[in-house]
Amino acid sequence: MTVLDFATTIDGRSKAGAGSRTRGITAVQLNDSLWRVVRPDGEVVGYIERFDESRGIRYRAKRLIVRQQRFVSVGEFWGMDDALECFRLG
Structure with a gap:
C-alpha cells in the first residue's frame, strides 16, 4: 500500500477536507x-490527468499497480466525475 500523508486537497486543506x-x-x-x-486511509489508487483534444477537454484515469510498479490506463472520459467513478468500481 502506498500512503502519502502530506497530500492536500484543491483548497490546501488536508486530505480529510473538501x-x-x-x-x-x-x-x-x-x-x-x-x-x-x-x-x-491515504492509500494511493491512481491518477486522473486532464488533457485537451480537438473535441474538448478529456480526463484520463490511470490505476496504480503497486506490486508491478506501473500504471494501467483505465480509460478516457468527458467528465471528471466519470473518471473518478471508475476508481470506486475497481
Whole structure:
C-alpha cells in the first residue's frame, strides 16, 4: 500500500477536507491538470490527468499497480466525475 500523508486537497486543506469525492475515494489536485486518487486511509489508487483534444477537454484515469510498479490506463472520459467513478468500481 502506498500512503502519502502530506497530500492536500484543491483548497490546501488536508486530505480529510473538501475535495472531489466519490463514495470512498478523494481526488487531490496536484496541479492544473493532474489529480491523485486516494482512499480515506491515504492509500494511493491512481491518477486522473486532464488533457485537451480537438473535441474538448478529456480526463484520463490511470490505476496504480503497486506490486508491478506501473500504471494501467483505465480509460478516457468527458467528465471528471466519470473518471473518478471508475476508481470506486475497481
